[in-house]
Amino acid sequence: MKRMFAPLVVVVALLFVGAPYLIAQAPIESTMGLVQKIFYFHVPSWMAMYTAIAVCGVGSAMFLFRGNKAADAYAVAGAEVAVLFGMMGLVSGPLWGRKAWGVWWVWDPRLTSALLMELIFIAYLLVRKYGGPGSEKLAAATGLFGAATSPFVYKSVDIWRSQHPKTSVVPALLKGSMAGSEIPFMVSAFAFVLFATLLLMLRTTLAKRQAALDALYLEYEE
Amino acid sequence: MMRTLLAAMCAILLSGPVFALQPPSAQSEYVPAAPGASTEQLPAGPLLVAAYAFVWVAAMGYVWTIGRRLTKVEDDIRTLERKAGKASR
Numbered sequence: 001m002k003r004m005f006a007p008l009v010v011v012v013a014l015l016f017v018g019a020p021y022l023i024a025q026a027p028i029e030s031t032m033g034l035v036q037k038i039f040y041f042h043v044p045s046w047m048a049m050y051t052a053i054a055v056c057g058v059g060s061a062m063f064l065f066r067g068n069k070a071a072d073a074y075a076v077a078g079a080e081v082a083v084l085f086g087m088m089g090l091v092s093g094p095l096w097g098r099k100a101w102g103v104w105w106v107w108d109p110r111l112t113s114a115l116l117m118e119l120i121f122i123a124y125l126l127v128r129k130y131g132g133p134g135s136e137k138l139a140a141a142t143g144l145f146g147a148a149t150s151p152f153v154y155k156s157v158d159i160w161r162s163q164h165p166k167t168s169v170v171p172a173l174l175k176g177s178m179a180g181s182e183i184p185f186m187v188s189a190f191a192f193v194l195f196a197t198l199l200l201m202l203r204t205t206l207a208k209r210q211a212a213l214d215a216l217y218l219e220y221e222e
Numbered sequence: 223m224m225r226t227l228l229a230a231m232c233a234i235l236l237s238g239p240v241f242a243l244q245p246p247s248a249q250s251e252y253v254p255a256a257p258g259a260s261t262e263q264l265p266a267g268p269l270l271v272a273a274y275a276f277v278w279v280a281a282m283g284y285v286w287t288i289g290r291r292l293t294k295v296e297d298d299i300r301t302l303e304r305k306a307g308k309a310s311r
Contacts (some may be wrong), residue, residue, distance in 0.1 A: 166248050
């Protein structure tokens, strides 16, 4: 893991430098115009969030059912990174909506469920910070619940009538519905998911060191 | 029988407005603009720049907080190990 870290940093830096150039070269969409380019980092930020949610969900389940403490470090890292990327999605989305829909926010199924999912992971972090001893288990249950809601958030645009573009936008784009936009999107998506992986590694290291510090405190007090 | 029929009719009539008030169906794919076509009414540049800037600031801010927290934890571990070492002597 540690050996992978430095090359990953270099790859992420290169991708983040290259992505804006590629996004600038991508074609302009017919109805939304320039603002559609927010899509190239709005969707990748949700992809990164889902990656972090998956880590949090698996980590929470392993901690809850098997008592694996290392898994708990992954779970807390997943929750924190999920909140970060969720916030990016929740800020970039309304900036796009202001131009595309004429309003910053609508209480649409996708927007509302995405906001609730973000709040669940914020609740996870609050429970861990202020819940006192034993709050790790309660937080793990919250993490598991948050992970279970994520497929519904993703499919909400297909299940209910929504103003938000459907999930078919990305597959259609990758099939060439807007020639020239596939590479910028893929580079951006790859950069975001890789960046999320890096942050997960860093945050897991922090959680493990914090656990080591707590163990040292207990040892010292005894 | 009549009551069931009446209830069914009422249910159909009442469900009408619910379906009528649904928002229009969403866009299922993107279509490129014709070359030279006018696409902008509200300036999109500031919105695009604001979204991109937020992503960068949030990402860098988070990396900075992790670095700060990691440094603090390492300092605390070192201090505690030193104290524990002195106490054992």
